[in-house]
Amino acid sequence: MNARDNPKTEQLVQNISLQNLNAGSATAADPNAPLRAALLGNPNCGKTALFNLLTGARQKVANYAGVTVERKEGWLSTPGKRRVRLLDLPGTYSLHAHSDDERITRDIVSGLHGREAPPELLICVTDATHLRLNLRLVLEARALGLPMLLVLNMSDMARRQGIVVDKAKLSQALGMPVIESVGVRLDGGKELLNWLDSEQAHSLKAPSMEGRWQPKAGLGAKEQLLSLHQQVADMMRDAVREPQVDNQRADRIDAVVLHPVWGTLLLLVTLFLIFQAVFSWAEPLMEGIEGGVASFGQWVGHVMPDGVLRSLLVDGVIAGTGAVLVFLPQILILFFFILVLEDSGYLPRAAFLLDRIMGTVGLSGRSFIPLLSSFACAVPGIMATRSISSWRDRLLTIMIAPLMTCSARLPVYALLIGAFIPEQTVGGMFNLQGLVLFALYVGGIVSAMAVAWVAKLFRTNKARTPLMMELPAYRWPSIRSLALGLYERAIIFLRRVGGIILTVSIVLWFLASYPGAPEGVTEGAIRYSFAGQIGRWLEVVLAPIGFNWQIAIALVPGMAAREVAVGALGTVYALSASSDDAMAQQLGPLIAHTWSLATALSLLMWFVFAPQCISTLAIVKRETNGWRYPLIMTSYMFGLAYLCSFITYRVAVAFGAG
Numbered sequence: 001m002n003a004r005d006n007p008k009t010e011q012l013v014q015n016i017s018l019q020n021l022n023a024g025s026a027t028a029a030d031p032n033a034p035l036r037a038a039l040l041g042n043p044n045c046g047k048t049a050l051f052n053l054l055t056g057a058r059q060k061v062a063n064y065a066g067v068t069v070e071r072k073e074g075w076l077s078t079p080g081k082r083r084v085r086l087l088d089l090p091g092t093y094s095l096h097a098h099s100d101d102e103r104i105t106r107d108i109v110s111g112l113h114g115r116e117a118p119p120e121l122l123i124c125v126t127d128a129t130h131l132r133l134n135l136r137l138v139l140e141a142r143a144l145g146l147p148m149l150l151v152l153n154m155s156d157m158a159r160r161q162g163i164v165v166d167k168a169k170l171s172q173a174l175g176m177p178v179i180e181s182v183g184v185r186l187d188g189g190k191e192l193l194n195w196l197d198s199e200q201a202h203s204l205k206a207p208s209m210e211g212r213w214q215p216k217a218g219l220g221a222k223e224q225l226l227s228l229h230q231q232v233a234d235m236m237r238d239a240v241r242e243p244q245v246d247n248q249r250a251d252r253i254d255a256v257v258l259h260p261v262w263g264t265l266l267l268l269v270t271l272f273l274i275f276q277a278v279f280s281w282a283e284p285l286m287e288g289i290e291g292g293v294a295s296f297g298q299w300v301g302h303v304m305p306d307g308v309l310r311s312l313l314v315d316g317v318i319a320g321t322g323a324v325l326v327f328l329p330q331i332l333i334l335f336f337f338i339l340v341l342e343d344s345g346y347l348p349r350a351a352f353l354l355d356r357i358m359g360t361v362g363l364s365g366r367s368f369i370p371l372l373s374s375f376a377c378a379v380p381g382i383m384a385t386r387s388i389s390s391w392r393d394r395l396l397t398i399m400i401a402p403l404m405t406c407s408a409r410l411p412v413y414a415l416l417i418g419a420f421i422p423e424q425t426v427g428g429m430f431n432l433q434g435l436v437l438f439a440l441y442v443g444g445i446v447s448a449m450a451v452a453w454v455a456k457l458f459r460t461n462k463a464r465t466p467l468m469m470e471l472p473a474y475r476w477p478s479i480r481s482l483a484l485g486l487y488e489r490a491i492i493f494l495r496r497v498g499g500i501i502l503t504v505s506i507v508l509w510f511l512a513s514y515p516g517a518p519e520g521v522t523e524g525a526i527r528y529s530f531a532g533q534i535g536r537w538l539e540v541v542l543a544p545i546g547f548n549w550q551i552a553i554a555l556v557p558g559m560a561a562r563e564v565a566v567g568a569l570g571t572v573y574a575l576s577a578s579s580d581d582a583m584a585q586q587l588g589p590l591i592a593h594t595w596s597l598a599t600a601l602s603l604l605m606w607f608v609f610a611p612q613c614i615s616t617l618a619i620v621k622r623e624t625n626g627w628r629y630p631l632i633m634t635s636y637m638f639g640l641a642y643l644c645s646f647i648t649y650r651v652a653v654a655f656g657a658g
């Protein structure tokens, strides 16, 4: 699977990188050159939290292993004005890498990376509450011969648990400076910044090029491990005082959360409540935005003279972007819950819980986190599969990740549900719209499982990969990281509205406005436009699944990204509306009026399955090194989309919803 698994290639890469290193070391002599430092550490010890704190970056931080899967670069200035280029790396337990993300870390810190010289300073980040496990990697990394600094992160937690580290002793035993940090506190990186200004940090010795580190295999590796184990034990005895940890509280919570029946029930109820909240909490906010967009459109319509520019602004820009913008509150509510779950430590437990169920369809619990990330967006989800060491498991996870309901589908679902599902309470307390949304999310999961199960039928080797996963400590989500996470999400969404959706709205407005209708025609002019004609051609293929030409037009730009289809519908319907006051007619009521329920259901099905996202296909191509898998993915997803929409439409029509 990976070229690096081949010893010959490995040697070759090493030779090339050594040449690069030698070339790179000439520049390193420049006293004004920035210091190149890298963060190395176990998964989930807080490297990215520290990286964000020091560089002002907003990389993803979450309370489970394997969040960072690629190298990220950031810059910082110390109080003494020293420039430092900092690398955040995927977490690893050892330099003997098994998965792709661990390989990235190993290659960068050991100089095996083709394009990147090894860092001039290795900042070893450790979780101070799990030093025994964390120090092993530090000792292993010492063999690299790089200048090192040990950072005891999570020192707040360690203090709370009564763990006392004799930093002087530890520093002496390790032969490197030891400092403390708190990755989630505003001033938590102060000691590190000050150290970077110290004399010690200014006199770092360049790494020796002799006797470069090599991955050990076989007997050597085992002996090395045992010896590391012993050294760590000695250090812990001399320098660290750990009181008996009281795990009672966590154990009591786990007894419920990991219970096959109660745990599963809890998971289902949690997810269910989230989708209820997405609809019921968002209502007032959405109405506010909707009203604001409509009044703005009306105001522009009144103050501007009738003409091309007014139509471009009102029917193109405002109708297109406004149609998507109203879904911001729902997206933020969904992410609020995802972020809380991510930071609390609950997610890996859910993975553990679902391992057995996932195993029956041929997936391992390892796939859980990547699949879960795909609820936000399939792109980071597919990247997160790098932490799966078995190529077969990884590929399968990649192939089904886009079936998880990403946040770009939310505007489409919410639009259709809002228009076609009555806003009523069932069973005295459940919001029917939330219930349908929940069903659609479950539908995505079930279809992903079904595809995995079918893939399993074609596999010769049906052996399972065991789930080995660290369960992190439960933690109250920090308000600061929640706020940052939500802000980040809002920015991503607004950037899409102002970028791709705005662009598509303008292009589509043009295509839907020209050429104008022939004289004396009474129907909407859009039918005669370029877009209208394209819509009519496509309608031939899409009519059997109940789509009209307006939907057909919207699906074309919707290939780029799903929510674009909503913006496109906004523009198309604004232009099709006969009244001048198009914005007064909002998209939801408009489609509720003109589409049948069968069409709406069929379109929902389409969005569950169709591969309408260029970025996903691009990332699959990159992660699988070729066109083969993105092509297979495109065809199977289109096939499923058409088939399921067809069945849905026909059944709905048969039941009188046509």
Ligand SMILES: Nc1nc2c(ncn2[C@@H]2O[C@H](COP(=O)(O)OP(=O)(O)OP(=O)(O)O)[C@@H](O)[C@H]2O)c(=O)[nH]1
Residues within 6 Å of the ligand: 041, 042, 043, 044, 045, 046, 047, 048, 049, 050, 060, 061, 062, 063, 064, 065, 066, 067, 068, 069, 089, 090, 091, 092, 153, 154, 155, 156, 157, 181, 182, 183, 184, 185, 188, 342, 343, 478, 481
């Ligand atoms: N209490 C406390 N929590 C922290 C500290 N540093 C990080 N965290 C939390 O620890 C969890 C893991 O942090 P990350 O920065 O994602 O860890 P990482 O080392 O980058 O993990 P990987 O990317 O998986 O290797 C998150 O929930 C953080 O909010 C700290 O100093 N104190």
Ligand SMILES: [Mg+2]
Residues within 6 Å of the ligand: 047, 048, 049, 060, 067, 068, 089, 090, 091
């Ligand atoms: Mg990280």
